[in-house]
Amino acid sequence: MKQSRWFQIVTEYGALLAVLGVLVAGFGLFSKNFLQVSTLVTIANQIPDLTFLAVGMTLVLIVGGIDLSVGSLLALSSAVLGVLMAKYGWSIWTSLLVAMIVAGLCGTVNGVISVGCKIPSFIVTLGMLEIARGATKVVTDSQSVYIGSKVEWFGQPPEGMLLSPAFAMAIFVVLVGQFVLTRTVLGRYWVAIGTNEEAVRMSGIRPAPYSIAVFAISGLMCGLAGLAQTSRLSTADPNGAVGIELAAIAACVIGGTSLMGGRGSVVSSFIGVLIIQVLQTGLAQVGVSDSNKQIITGAVIVAAVLLDALRNRWSKIA
């Protein structure tokens, strides 16, 4: 029994971990500095923002939706957090609470409009992307807000430690996300809705509340990601996190989440985040220019998805 469980884990994550391993080993070969603790720690402390977003995005993709507004919602919650803490002197906790409520509400609006009115979430969240970015600029008056040490403790490792509280929190959220997805009624319903919503309805379940919940959760994840980014940079930047939604989607897809819904894993998406971040950091270290970095990153995303598609085809034949 125990053996088969390990076997399951290997078959489920083996291919992804192999890709990650090859990348790490490859960069280790080309750059002497890469396999040092300081580099790995830097990577670990950079990933919480994208990890939070990828967790929410995985769930949204599983029910068959997509959320393009996560970058703007991250910036908006970061702006709310920054303004409340820096200008009004609120504590980090009350500010975080307000930021999470704002992002969660925006996510709920995404869900209610796209699910309730049956409008493709692509369009609704694209609108929210613009609205939230504009609101961010209104809140901050288009200026970066410096907060400083009041917030830094969360995103940066404490004295004598290697990893930040944000990293620990990200790991915790990944584990909770995976648990909810695989072990709860909620998670089972999400997968079912993404597979065949009409069959779910004909089984006597109302799908709408479950689909809306997923967008609300994605909003809340943006709130956490906002805190992670603000605390890492000590600053709320109204122009930050532009385009990060595509990185989040890429991480999910690399992890094997289907854009058509019905298939996905939070842990796999997390490995996808690691692959993207290792690639970014590694390429920078071996001295690849920014433009070439972009080309290579794009190619790796397509290659990873291609590999997954081929693997599926083989397993169907076998």
Next chain:
Amino acid sequence: MKNVPLLQTHGLTRRYGDVTVLEGVSIHVRTGEIHALLGANGAGKSTLCKIISGLLGQTSGTMQLGGSDYAPSSKQDAEAAGVEIVQQELNLIGTLSVAENLFLARLPSYGGVLRNRLLHDEARRVLDQFGLDGISTNKRVESLGVGYQQMVEIARALARDCRLLILDEPTAALSGQESERLFAHLRSLRDQGVGIIYISHRLDEVAELSDRLTVLRDGQFVETRATKSASKDDMVNLMSGDSSVDAAPNQHASSGHHDYRSSEIALSVRNLTCGLVRDVSFDVRRGERIGVTGLVGSGRTELLRAIFGADVATSGEVALSGGKTGRRFTHPSEAVAAGVAMVTEDRKQNGLLLAQSIRSNTTLSSLRERFSWSGLIRSREEENATLQIAKDLETKCESIEQSVRTLSGGNQQKVAVAKWLLRDADVFLFDEPTRGIDVAARRRIYLLMESLAENGKACVIVSSDLDELMETCDAIAVMSDGQLVDTFQRGQWSHEKIAQASFARYAS
């Protein structure tokens, strides 16, 4: 010109695995005649027409068209030979204009650039010729009513010069006036020497329009005769077969039938109206198995969907024993909560999560109620229940984690049924429960229905297979054109009586 043979088929046979849907059918259609094709559901009319029009290959048999051998391997082949078909379901592209739909396969162009003026002029000519001068050629097809869409579909076939035209239930969506216009056009085509094969359940139309008719039954040729020499009663008798012949298997089946009916009413439907379904009332008692039959399009599936709340009824009541009266269900979740289960007709479309495991599918309807504890799935219980029910139903699988897609049709259906057994409903609605599944699985489903009845559950079973209903049910209700016209008790029914009732609202 008349009486020249146009199409001859010789011993056309079509099998799917062990199932023979068409067996040795030989018919001949002349030039300049309207030839009606009659038969009950599953008689093989559509299969025959699909073979003639190249949509389907035959297992054996040959055809001749205009005196030379004819073996179309595709619809394009058939069209090149001058054979056009208008199928029951519409094949239009809703977002394109009427003109583009009419000439889709041969849009006029000059070096790849669409010649719009020519296209619309040509389309205008076709529409005018067909009496559709009210329709603009620029209009998007999806903005037209179903009747007009059907007319466009027919006009598209007529726009090509054809020798043989096949129409499968063309008037199903047409009003009386539109039908008349179609008939006038068909007559003028006939006079020009075109041969027409015409399928319809509406016997009035057949009597009015056709010159000769051919009857099929159970995939076999029964008779061809001049329409003038056949009354409507004759037609029904030919379609349903001699009642003395099929009485034998019927009696045989009833010897093993147990009546588990109690006096308590489990489901009561009153004046239910929902789209096609009009003013339907009936009761089902605990332990009763009632069959619902009728022609395709008579509203059988729609009736079940309206009871279950899958389609929202416009008026009427649905009540369960001990439940509230004076209401109907507006969402399947309400019906399920009240104790109704529905095994849907199209299990791939809306019955199953094909990509998910047997376990997920089996417990989908009961997960929250039976296999969870404050939102967490109780995996052990879920697994045991799934294994147990798979064993009970003899579902053949390697593991319950296997995706349902990999199962055979019969085993998929067992999973679809198992889902509701775990939910423990009081009323089971079955829509075509044995479609496309093998004999052994079919047996298993019949046994299951019997044990449901024995345990005091009520079953409503919709099926196109009348023998199946006669074998399993205590009573059979017959629908005709959206209404429930008659109910026959076991022992009082016959193929003939049921066929008569099925046509009741069509042959007025």
